[in-house]
Amino acid sequence: MNSLIVATLLLILIGFAYQVGWSRSRQVAPAGGRLHSRPNYHGARVAIWALVPALLILGLWAFFSDAASRAFVMAQLPSDVRAMGGSELAQALSRIEQIATGFGVVGEPAPYESAAGQALREFRNLAFALVVAAAAGTGALGLYLARRRIAPRLRARDEVERVVRYLLIACSVVAILTTIGIVASLLTEALRFFTFVSPIDFFFGTVWNPRFSTVGAGTGEYGLLPLLWGTVMIASIAMLVSLPIGLMTAVYLTQYARPNIRNAVKPVVEVLAGIPTIVYGFFALVTVGPFLAGIGDLVGLDIRATSALTAGIVMGIMIIPFISSLSDDIIRQVPRAMRDGSLGLGATQSETIRRVILPAALPGIVGAFLLAVSRAIGETMIVVLAAGNSPYLRLNPGEPVSTVTVTIVNQLTGDTDFASPQSLVAFALGLTLFLMTLILNVVALFIVRRYREQYE
Amino acid sequence: MNNEHAEVMEMHMPTEKIVGQTDLYSIKSSTVRTPDAMPRPIRVKAREVNVFYGSKQALFDVSIDVPERAVTAFIGPSGCGKSTFLRCFNRMNDTIEGSKVTGRIELDGADIYDGSIDVVELRARIGMVFQKPNPFPKSIYENVAYGPRIHGLASAKGDLDRIVETSLQKAGLWNEVKDRLHEPGTGLSGGQQQRLCIARAIAVSPEVILMDEPCSALDPIATAKVEELIDELRENYTIVIVTHSMQQAARVSQRTAMFHLGYLVEEGPTDKMFTNPEEKRTQDYITGRFG
Numbered sequence: 001m002n003s004l005i006v007a008t009l010l011l012i013l014i015g016f017a018y019q020v021g022w023s024r025s026r027q028v029a030p031a032g033g034r035l036h037s038r039p040n041y042h043g044a045r046v047a048i049w050a051l052v053p054a055l056l057i058l059g060l061w062a063f064f065s066d067a068a069s070r071a072f073v074m075a076q077l078p079s080d081v082r083a084m085g086g087s088e089l090a091q092a093l094s095r096i097e098q099i100a101t102g103f104g105v106v107g108e109p110a111p112y113e114s115a116a117g118q119a120l121r122e123f124r125n126l127a128f129a130l131v132v133a134a135a136a137g138t139g140a141l142g143l144y145l146a147r148r149r150i151a152p153r154l155r156a157r158d159e160v161e162r163v164v165r166y167l168l169i170a171c172s173v174v175a176i177l178t179t180i181g182i183v184a185s186l187l188t189e190a191l192r193f194f195t196f197v198s199p200i201d202f203f204f205g206t207v208w209n210p211r212f213s214t215v216g217a218g219t220g221e222y223g224l225l226p227l228l229w230g231t232v233m234i235a236s237i238a239m240l241v242s243l244p245i246g247l248m249t250a251v252y253l254t255q256y257a258r259p260n261i262r263n264a265v266k267p268v269v270e271v272l273a274g275i276p277t278i279v280y281g282f283f284a285l286v287t288v289g290p291f292l293a294g295i296g297d298l299v300g301l302d303i304r305a306t307s308a309l310t311a312g313i314v315m316g317i318m319i320i321p322f323i324s325s326l327s328d329d330i331i332r333q334v335p336r337a338m339r340d341g342s343l344g345l346g347a348t349q350s351e352t353i354r355r356v357i358l359p360a361a362l363p364g365i366v367g368a369f370l371l372a373v374s375r376a377i378g379e380t381m382i383v384v385l386a387a388g389n390s391p392y393l394r395l396n397p398g399e400p401v402s403t404v405t406v407t408i409v410n411q412l413t414g415d416t417d418f419a420s421p422q423s424l425v426a427f428a429l430g431l432t433l434f435l436m437t438l439i440l441n442v443v444a445l446f447i448v449r450r451y452r453e454q455y456e
Numbered sequence: 457m458n459n460e461h462a463e464v465m466e467m468h469m470p471t472e473k474i475v476g477q478t479d480l481y482s483i484k485s486s487t488v489r490t491p492d493a494m495p496r497p498i499r500v501k502a503r504e505v506n507v508f509y510g511s512k513q514a515l516f517d518v519s520i521d522v523p524e525r526a527v528t529a530f531i532g533p534s535g536c537g538k539s540t541f542l543r544c545f546n547r548m549n550d551t552i553e554g555s556k557v558t559g560r561i562e563l564d565g566a567d568i569y570d571g572s573i574d575v576v577e578l579r580a581r582i583g584m585v586f587q588k589p590n591p592f593p594k595s596i597y598e599n600v601a602y603g604p605r606i607h608g609l610a611s612a613k614g615d616l617d618r619i620v621e622t623s624l625q626k627a628g629l630w631n632e633v634k635d636r637l638h639e640p641g642t643g644l645s646g647g648q649q650q651r652l653c654i655a656r657a658i659a660v661s662p663e664v665i666l667m668d669e670p671c672s673a674l675d676p677i678a679t680a681k682v683e684e685l686i687d688e689l690r691e692n693y694t695i696v697i698v699t700h701s702m703q704q705a706a707r708v709s710q711r712t713a714m715f716h717l718g719y720l721v722e723e724g725p726t727d728k729m730f731t732n733p734e735e736k737r738t739q740d741y742i743t744g745r746f747g
Contacts, residue, residue, distance in 0.1 A: 258553070337586055337588055337590035338590060338592060338593075339551075340548065340584075340586060340590070341586060341590040341591075341592065341653070341656075342602070343548065343551060343579065344548060344583065344584035344586070344657075345579065345580070345583065345584075345602060345603040345606070345660060346576045346577065346578075346579035346603065346606070346607060346660060347576070347602075347603075348576055348606075351606050355602070356592050356602075359592075359593065360593045
């Protein structure tokens with residue numbers, strides 16, 4: 001309700017300020033002469049000058065209101081309650097909060113609670129009115145000052161453009177700050193984990209046996225290598241499946257297919273990319289796994305239904321559209337002149353593709369490959385369902401394995417105590433995963449960028 | 457000629473005497489070699505060639521003879537069908553979606569659109585140089601060796617080296633690149649790249665070389681070098697060149713064919729075309745009245 005009122009007031013302020021700026025600039029326009037900026041820029045400039053101070057006041061209040069309310073409530077409380085401290089005080093404060101918001105409390109409120117709650121509500125209403133008045137006042141002041149400066153030579157357009165630029169910078173900063181925040185939280189939690197287990201044991205340990213914290217004391221063993229091996233094995237199988245199929249699909253679609261076939265096939269291939277990974281997961285579990293196990297029986301190999309092979313193959317299928325549409329774009333960027341030059345020398349179509357088009361597109365394809373690998377490494381749902389969750393170092397892809405992502409899921413689902421190494425290890429694993437995909441992405445971007453320069 | 461053309465001719469019909477002709481002639485006479493006196497045997501013969509892109513007809517009933525070891529130039533305003541016609545000679549139009557060619561084109565008496573003709577072999581006999589230099593993103597050596605490799609022309613490494621060297625020599629590029637054969641071909645200047653493309657075409661020992669505006673992306677100095685090269689190459693090769701520049705046609709060719717709106721307007725010895733054309737439209741185009 002309150003925020004609705006504030007938003008409405010702000011909108012009115014913006015509209016009014018814009019109007020004021022617009023009409024004032026028309027007034028000051030010299031007869032027959034010209035304003036430096038058109039009236040709509042003057043309007044926008046005044047609106048910005050009115051809006052920014054008002055928003056600042058509101059932002060400050062949003063930032064400090066909790067601390068202010070708390071200080072106010074504490075001042076209302078009898079000294080014995082204030083002296084309680086700890087969880088009892090916190091409980092009292094939350095009861096008062098609930099009384100103040102009209103939410104109600106369990107049981108009969110103590111007289112001091114009701115009084116404090118009532119006072120808090122009044123305090124808040126008053127504070128809100130004051131803040132809105134202050135915001136409106138500063139907004140009006142900003143508007144007035146901005147209006148006074150309007151003159152024919154005032155460079156309102158430049159000012160507005162500058163503000164637009166700051167706005168855009170602010171938006172992109174949000175993404176960057178989020179990334180930094182995620183990395184920071186991963187890092188701090190991972191560091192907490194490393195107070196329990198030494199990084200050497202973690203990164204070079206070959207046994208993964210964390211034991212559940214509920215079972216009893218003892219921290220267990222946290223060797224990363226079995227998980228890393230599982231991840232690498234499944235990602236490798238996935239790439240072995242997806243790279244040839246995806247690349248050849250792209251070659252067919254760009255070089256051989258007639259437009260009507262291309263228009264029909266391309267969307268169908270891309271539908272694969274839209275299937276939720278959990279669906280791939282049970283496709284692997286229910287169909288591919290038993291099928292592979294059956295084939296294994298036929299040829300005398302012991303292949304388990306849930307294994308690195310099952311998960312890898314299905315993940316490969318999932319990545320095909322990723323590879324094919326990236327390679328498609330890259331192959332199309334190879335100039336037609338290359339192709340004509342080769343065909344004009346009497347090369348066949350497949351010679352042209354093999355000897356000219358693919359080599360020319362190679363850096364881009366490598367970039368696409370690395371991006372796909374980082375997807376394969378981070379993929380979770382398929383491996384949770386189909387890889388068998390068995391964190392042992394095994395060479396045979398027909399055996400179940402576990403991966404970094406699966407282990408993170410295992411460690412963080414169910415009852416978790418975020419102070420135990422059993423949970424904290426998830427952050428160390430996440431950090432490892434993040435670093436791996438980060439490096440792959442950086443390398444991929446570097447390669448793709450170098451490739452782009454080649455034909456410009 | 458049909459009505460449509462009569463109209464176009466009227467539109468551009470000059471009423472006063474031709475101007476600019478003497479200028480053009482002075483350019484030509486100062487640079488070109490003595491034209492052939494002897495008639496040469498016919499190498500490529502085209503009869504009533506029509507080209508369609510989808511439902512649109514780009515070329516109408518074009519018939520022409522291309523003499524051996526001479527330069528034949530195709531001139532005409534943009535969109536007149538000269539490049540389209542050139543691309544019929546090595547069937548490069550096949551690579552364009554929805555294109556259709558009718559009529560006959562004979563190379564040494566055999567119809568190149570006959571089902572028994574192998575396009576790969578045909579393109580080895582009729583080389584092509586494109587408008588924009590298009591070296592492959594490989595080394596200079598590999599660019600020239602590309603054709604011989606795919607056609608298996610060199611059995612030993614030494615043979616390939618020799619082919620690369622002679623091709624680059626014939627293209628007048630050897631001295632400029634002999635010390636950096638293994639650097640990328642894309643690192644050369646525009647004019648050098650175009651001569652590299654010519655060397656690449658020569659390396660498969662073609663009989664005919666098609667050039668599609670080979671100098672349009674080059675500066676005047678590089679253009680002069682390529683023109684000089686074309687003049688040398690006609691000792692051994694039959695060359696067909698499409699050009700926008702009438703001076704270029706006058707400088708390098710022995711025969712000229714003028715195209716307009718998909719029709720062959722006129723064709724004959726270059727000297728005659730530039731001094732005494734039969735068709736008014738040729739005269740108008742040559743003197744810069746349209747196009």
